[in-house]
Amino acid sequence: MKDEYQLLRIPGPTPIPPSVQQAMMKPMIxxxxxxxxxxxxxxxxxxxHIFGTKEDVMIxxxxxxxxxxxxxVNTISPGDEVLVIVTGSFGERxxxxxxxxxxxxxxxxxxxxxxxxPEEIKSYLKKHPSIKAVFATYCETSTGxxxxxxxxxxxxxxxSDALIIVDGVSAIGATPMMMDDWGIDICVTGSQKAxxxxxxxxxxxxxQKAWNRIEKNHxxxxxxxxxxxxxxxxxxxxxxxxxxxxxxxxxxxxxxxKLEGLExxxxxxxxxxxxxxxxxxxxxxxxxxxxxxxxxxxxxxxPRDFNPDQFRNIVKExxxxxxxxxxxxxxxxxxxxxxxxxCTPQDVLQTISCxxxxxxxxxxxxxxxxxxxxxxxxxxxxx
Amino acid sequence: MKDEYQLLRIPGPTPIPPSVQQAMMKPMIxxxxxxxxxxxxxxxxxxxHIFGTKEDVMIxxxxxxxxxxxxxVNTISPGDEVLVIVTGSFGERxxxxxxxxxxxxxxxxxxxxxxxxPEEIKSYLKKHPSIKAVFATYCETSTGxxxxxxxxxxxxxxxSDALIIVDGVSAIGATPMMMDDWGIDICVTGSQKAxxxxxxxxxxxxxQKAWNRIEKNHxxxxxxxxxxxxxxxxxxxxxxxxxxxxxxxxxxxxxxxKLEGLExxxxxxxxxxxxxxxxxxxxxxxxxxxxxxxxxxxxxxxPRDFNPDQFRNIVKExxxxxxxxxxxxxxxxxxxxxxxxxCTPQDVLQTISCxxxxxxxxxxxxxxxxxxxxxxxxxxxxx
Numbered sequence: 198m199k200d201e202y203q204l205l206r207i208p209g210p211t212p213i214p215p216s217v218q219q220a221m222m223k224p225m226i227x228x229x230x231x232x233x234x235x236x237x238x239x240x241x242x243x244x245x246h247i248f249g250t251k252e253d254v255m256i257x258x259x260x261x262x263x264x265x266x267x268x269x270v271n272t273i274s275p276g277d278e279v280l281v282i283v284t285g286s287f288g289e290r291x292x293x294x295x296x297x298x299x300x301x302x303x304x305x306x307x308x309x310x311x312x313x314x315p316e317e318i319k320s321y322l323k324k325h326p327s328i329k330a331v332f333a334t335y336c337e338t339s340t341g342x343x344x345x346x347x348x349x350x351x352x353x354x355x356x357s358d359a360l361i362i363v364d365g366v367s368a369i370g371a372t373p374m375m376m377d378d379w380g381i382d383i384c385v386t387g388s389q390k391a392x393x394x395x396x397x398x399x400x401x402x403x404x405q406k407a408w409n410r411i412e413k414n415h416x417x418x419x420x421x422x423x424x425x426x427x428x429x430x431x432x433x434x435x436x437x438x439x440x441x442x443x444x445x446x447x448x449x450x451x452x453x454x455k456l457e458g459l460e461x462x463x464x465x466x467x468x469x470x471x472x473x474x475x476x477x478x479x480x481x482x483x484x485x486x487x488x489x490x491x492x493x494x495x496x497x498x499x500p501r502d503f504n505p506d507q508f509r510n511i512v513k514e515x516x517x518x519x520x521x522x523x524x525x526x527x528x529x530x531x532x533x534x535x536x537x538x539x540c541t542p543q544d545v546l547q548t549i550s551c552x553x554x555x556x557x558x559x560x561x562x563x564x565x566x567x568x569x570x571x572x573x574x575x576x577x578x579x580x
Numbered sequence: 581m582k583d584e585y586q587l588l589r590i591p592g593p594t595p596i597p598p599s600v601q602q603a604m605m606k607p608m609i610x611x612x613x614x615x616x617x618x619x620x621x622x623x624x625x626x627x628x629h630i631f632g633t634k635e636d637v638m639i640x641x642x643x644x645x646x647x648x649x650x651x652x653v654n655t656i657s658p659g660d661e662v663l664v665i666v667t668g669s670f671g672e673r674x675x676x677x678x679x680x681x682x683x684x685x686x687x688x689x690x691x692x693x694x695x696x697x698p699e700e701i702k703s704y705l706k707k708h709p710s711i712k713a714v715f716a717t718y719c720e721t722s723t724g725x726x727x728x729x730x731x732x733x734x735x736x737x738x739x740s741d742a743l744i745i746v747d748g749v750s751a752i753g754a755t756p757m758m759m760d761d762w763g764i765d766i767c768v769t770g771s772q773k774a775x776x777x778x779x780x781x782x783x784x785x786x787x788q789k790a791w792n793r794i795e796k797n798h799x800x801x802x803x804x805x806x807x808x809x810x811x812x813x814x815x816x817x818x819x820x821x822x823x824x825x826x827x828x829x830x831x832x833x834x835x836x837x838k839l840e841g842l843e844x845x846x847x848x849x850x851x852x853x854x855x856x857x858x859x860x861x862x863x864x865x866x867x868x869x870x871x872x873x874x875x876x877x878x879x880x881x882x883p884r885d886f887n888p889d890q891f892r893n894i895v896k897e898x899x900x901x902x903x904x905x906x907x908x909x910x911x912x913x914x915x916x917x918x919x920x921x922x923c924t925p926q927d928v929l930q931t932i933s934c935x936x937x938x939x940x941x942x943x944x945x946x947x948x949x950x951x952x953x954x955x956x957x958x959x960x961x962x963x
C-alpha cells in the first residue's frame with residue numbers, strides 16, 4: 198500500500214476533492230470558444246468574493262511565484278525604493294524578486310516564527326518617505342505565521358502613499374481577505390492551497406490605485422503584463438492560452454467553497470489550527486509560533502529532543518504521511534503540518550494519531566493518545 | 581465539505597485506490613479484440629493465487645449474489661438435498677437462492693454473531709447422507725464473523741461426498757484462501773471488497789470435482805452457465821460482453837496486492853481488526869463477536885446504552901463517516917465498521933477518533949482518546 202496510499206499534509210499542494218478531480222477530466226475545448234468565455238465569466242464573481250474586492254481577479258497560468266513577480270514588475274521600476282517585510286522564506290522571495298530587477302530594497306526582518314509589528318513598519322516608512330511599495334506576506338508558509346496585513350494596511354495608509362502588496366498564497370480562501378475594505382493594493386495567491394487545485398494557476402487582484410501606477414509604469418514585461426490580462430478579462434478572455442483543465446477544476450472548487458460557505462471554510466481552518474496546537478501542547482512538544490501569530494493553514498513544530506527530518510521520514514515510510522520540513526536556517530530544526538484546502542478536523546485527528554506513533558518510533562516516550570484527546574476535546578468544546 | 585468528503589467504512593464497497601480509479605478511465609476497447617484477450621490472460625495467474633487454486637477463476641459481470649446463484653444453479657437441481665449453514669444474513673441468502681430453485685434445503689442455524697462448529701456439521705451430514713452440497717459463508721458480513729471453512733472442508737470430506745461451496749465475499753483477498761489444499765469445491769467473491777474495485781464483478785473458482793458435477797447437471801441456466809465461461813476462458817475470452825473498465829481496474833488492483841505481498845495484505849487486515857477490537861474494549865463498548873470468531877474485514881459493535889442507528893447518523897452528518905447498520909433482527913441493535921480493501925491502520929485510527937466524538941455527541945460519557953490509544957498501543961506492540 199506504500200506507494201499508493203498517501204496522507205498529504207504539507208502546506209500545499211493539498212489533496213484534491215473528487216469532484217474537482219473529475220471536473221478536470223473534461224475534454225479539451227477551444228480556448229477562444231464561447232464555452233471558455235462562459236466559463237471565465239462564471240468564475241469571476243466567486244473569485245471577487247474570496248479576495249474581498251469589486252475588481253476582477255486575473256488568472257495567470259503559472260505558479261504563485263509568477264504572481265508575486267507580476268506584482269513586482271507591473272508596479273515598480275529599477276532603482277525604485279521598496280520595503281520588503283521578511284518574516285520567513287516567502288518574504289525572502291519577494292525581496293529576491295525585487296533585487297533581481299535592481300530595485301532598491303529595504304528589508305525589514307523579523308525572527309522567523311514571529312509576525313511583523315505594523316507600528317514598527319509605520320515608523321520605518323515615516324523615516325523613508327520615498328518608498329513606493331510595501332511587500333508583505335499574509336501567511337508565511339515557512340514558519341506558520343499569519344501576519345497582520347489588515348493592520349499593516351491601516352497604518353501604512355496613515356503615513357505613506359506606498360502600494361501595499363500582499364502575498365496571499367496559503368491564506369486566501371482559508372482565512373478572510375477584504376482587499377477593498379482593508380486598503381490592500383495587490384493580492385496574490387496560487388491554485389494549490391485553499392483553492393484545492395493542482396499547482397499551475399496564480400491569481401492576482403489589483404486595486405484602482407495600483408492600476409493607476411501600473412498604467413504609468415514603463416518597466417519591461419510581456420507574459421506577466423497585467424494590463425493585457427485586464428483588457429482581455431473585460432471580455433471574458435485571456436491574453437495567452439489559459440490552463441483549461443485547471444479552470445474546469447477551479448469552477449468546481451469555487452462551487453464547493455460556496456456550498457460550504459466561506460465563513461464555515463474559515464472556521465474549519467481555525468478549528469484545524471487549534472486542534473493541531475492543542476495536540477502538541479498536550480504532548481509537550483514545542484510549537485514554533487505563539488497562539489496570536491499562528492496561521493490557520495500550517496503549523497510549525499520545533500521538537501527539542503528528536504530530529505524533525507528523521508521523524509518525517511519515519512511517518513512517511515510507515516504511514517505515507519507527508520509532512521514538510523524547515524527551510525533555510527530552520528532546515529532540520531522544525532517540521533510543518535499543512536491543514537488547509539481539502540482537509541478536515543477528521544484528517545487532523547488522523548494526522549495526530551499517526552504522528553504520536555511516529556514520535557514513539559523515534560524513541561521519545563510520549564503519552565499515546567493524549568494529543569488526539571486534546572484535539573478531540575478542543576473540537577467538542579469549540580465546535 | 582459535507583457532500584464532498586466521505587470516510588467510507590462499510591464492509592464494501594471500499595474506497596478505490598487512485599491508480600485503480602485511473603486505470604478504469606482508459607478508453608473502451610473492442611471486447612473481442614486481442615487487447616482484451618491479452619488483459620484476461622494477464623489477470624489469470626494473480627486470481628488463481630488469491631483463490632489458492634490451479635484452476636482458472638471465472639469473472640462474471642454481476643454482483644456477488646450472481647456468483648452465489650451461479651454456484652447453486654450449476655451444481656444442484658430442483659429437489660436435491662442441500663445443507664446451508666446459516667450464521668447471518670448472507671447464509672440466509674444462500675438458503676433463499678436454493679429455495680427459489682425448489683431445492684430441498686436443510687438449514688443449520690447458529691446464533692448471529694457466532695461462528696459455526698465444523699464437528700456439528702459433520703454429525704449432521706452423517707445422519708443425512710443424501711445431502712449433495714454444503715453451503716457455507718467464510719466471512720459473514722452481517723455479523724463480522726469469520727467462519728472456519730478450512731476445518732469444515734476437512735471434516736466434511738471425512739463423512740460425505742457433498743460439494744463444499746463457500747461464499748468468500750468480504751474475505752477472499754483479505755484473508756487466506758487455499759481452495760485446492762483445503763478441499764473447497766466452489767468459492768465466490770465480489771469486486772467491491774478486498775479487490776478494491778467498484779461493485780460489478782463476481783469471481784467464481786471451481787474444483788475438478790465440482791466441474792464433474794456441473795458437466796452432468798441439467799438444471800436450466802444461461803447467463804450464469806459456468807461451462808460457457810470456462811470454455812471461453814481457455815481462449816482468454818468471455819461468453820458475454822465483459823465489464824471492461826472494471827477489468828482495467830482489476831488488473832491494477834491485482835498489481836497493488838502483488839506489490840504489497842499477499843501475506844502483508846492479510847497481516848494488514850488482521851492488524852486493523854485487532855486495533856478496532858482493542859479500541860472498543862478500551863471504551864467499554866461491547867463487540868458482537870468474540871475474539872476467536874472475529875473477521876479481519878468487518879467488526880460489529882453492539883452498544884448497550886445508545887441507539888446504533890442514531891449514532892451512525894451523527895457520525896455521517898458530522899464527519900462523513902459511513903458505517904453499516906445491522907440486518908434482519910440485528911437491525912437497530914448493532915453497527916458495523918468495514919476495515920478492508922483500500923483501508924489502513926491509519927484509517928482505523930481516524931475512524932476510532934471520530935467514533936469517540938460521535939459517542940460523546942450521543943450523550944454517553946466515554947474517556948476520549950482511550951480507544952485511539954488502545955489501537956495505537958496494539959499497533960506498536962504487534963506491528
